[in-house]
Amino acid sequence: MNIAIVGSTGAVGQELRQLLHERSFPVTGVRFFSSPRSAGKQVDFGGTSVTVEALPEDGNLGAELVFSSAGGSVAKAHARAWAEHGALVVDNTSAWRMDPNTPLVVPEVNADAIDTHAGIIANPNCSTILALMALAPLHRAFGLTRATVATYQAVSGAGAKGLDELTRMTRAALDGTPAEPEVFEHSVAFNLFSHDSDVGEDGYNVEERKLLLESRKILGVPDLAVSATCVRVPTYRAHAEAIHAAFERPVSDDEARAVLASAPGVTLVDDRAGNRFPMPLDASGQDNVLVGRIREDASLPGGIALFLAGDQIRKGAALNAVQIAEAWLERGRPGGR
């Protein structure tokens, strides 16, 4: 299969290249695209050096499968054209997620939605993917009605430049030298702050709204209630989330644990005696989402509280996109043009 990656030099683009190679994705040819600024650069694909190209104006990427990871405005403007030239576009951006004709897919949750695509399949927001890896199996078993989520989001959500900024600002803070934030509004060194996305009239920011709207679409529960507080913390790659969930019927912690223990893509890390639970450092570089602190909600009888950590670049972005492509192949390359 001829594949293309648009946005191939960023943090997610780099992870996509690595994952396609690692997972022996059936690749016959690759084309890597980027902004004109990075065009001409050499990047690695499984030990081979590949020259990065600028996007062609006609929208013909010469690929059957396009991973789109260059930002929402690029995807909004061009993804339809790429699809019209015969590609399935797996879009990592927010551009098409809420489009009614575009499936929004976490393969462990709603792989069947792939069958009805119209050229584009959207990869959900990172926080949403990670939350649903735990909430979707519980939903299938008990019927999720509402959830509150407090996130601890790594700087990788802002890409490679977010990673660099955490290093630069932290080093300056330790050395006592002045440094100004460039990627984030506020210093990320030994600090944390409300997510760097616009805040709406209801007081929720865009990231929090994604958690609500995307969860509803993926789970197929239009009246699902999700209230999130999204916070950026000084960690590199992996997000964590503290979640309280309520269901159609009371759920015991043993029932919840049994469901999560057999959930695909989930690793239980729930050692109460050893005080070992999901941590970003442990989740970094892992495919699975780590879930623990599973307990009955002391404030809501019948509800469940839990804590999770998952690699934002991997399952929160690149891995989920590759898994969408893998599921599309397994399902016989359905739909599309």
Next chain:
Amino acid sequence: MNIAIVGSTGAVGQELRQLLHERSFPVTGVRFFSSPRSAGKQVDFGGTSVTVEALPEDGNLGAELVFSSAGGSVAKAHARAWAEHGALVVDNTSAWRMDPNTPLVVPEVNADAIDTHAGIIANPNCSTILALMALAPLHRAFGLTRATVATYQAVSGAGAKGLDELTRMTRAALDGTPAEPEVFEHSVAFNLFSHDSDVGEDGYNVEERKLLLESRKILGVPDLAVSATCVRVPTYRAHAEAIHAAFERPVSDDEARAVLASAPGVTLVDDRAGNRFPMPLDASGQDNVLVGRIREDASLPGGIALFLAGDQIRKGAALNAVQIAEAWLERGRPGGR
């Protein structure tokens, strides 16, 4: 007034010395006590050098007011004896908090409880104090019934050695040199983890249980439901908390904001357009607790969500203790032996 500080060389002890001087507390004499290891050390009190003493065995600290900040086991063993020698003991540890004869006080919330002390007044857990600075005014206005709290707790909760460990581990991580955690179980460098306190059979750890039980006692609501997830994050001094609260009647965000805007010890930081909300860096060194992200709870009609940050060493510990002593003086030094 002759005062004593037990545990005078730790992070909270140092802050207590500074605050007593800064706030012109009516001090005629000071005695600073510490572990035998630190005895003989010179510490500063308002520009004067004072020699730290080992605790006398007879329990007579020669003080009318004792700030106890040397750990729960010391307070458990000796606070009663200090009080029997005529001192009011303001205890920063967890030793006496749930004792039915010991008031547990946040002066802005329940200063009247001071009048019924029996020699000891307990200073609440840091996370509880900060949460109640926002929740108590809302409770008075609307009747709090339940709350979920996710914390983002600074390393200062583990004292001066916690602060040192964050610096040491972070520097090692940046330099790529090996380093082992000593204070915490896990690396705190660019990582976060479930609070380092024992986990009970119900899955809640000791810190989370404090938030439940101490809130009930301070607010005088025995059936208050509080479910907390307490998490240690790589920040130095100030804790943050994401809170969802439900009340006896539906509350609008305007009503909640109006109450919090006039709440003593609270500074509203709720700039939606500028995306500026409470941050640990802004809260560090401040007396007031910063509160923002005030919005109606999208998952619980009538409920309120908010985010706060407060200096753990200051309002979370030393400042609240000094304020208890100040309130005791203002109320005419009630009770006691």
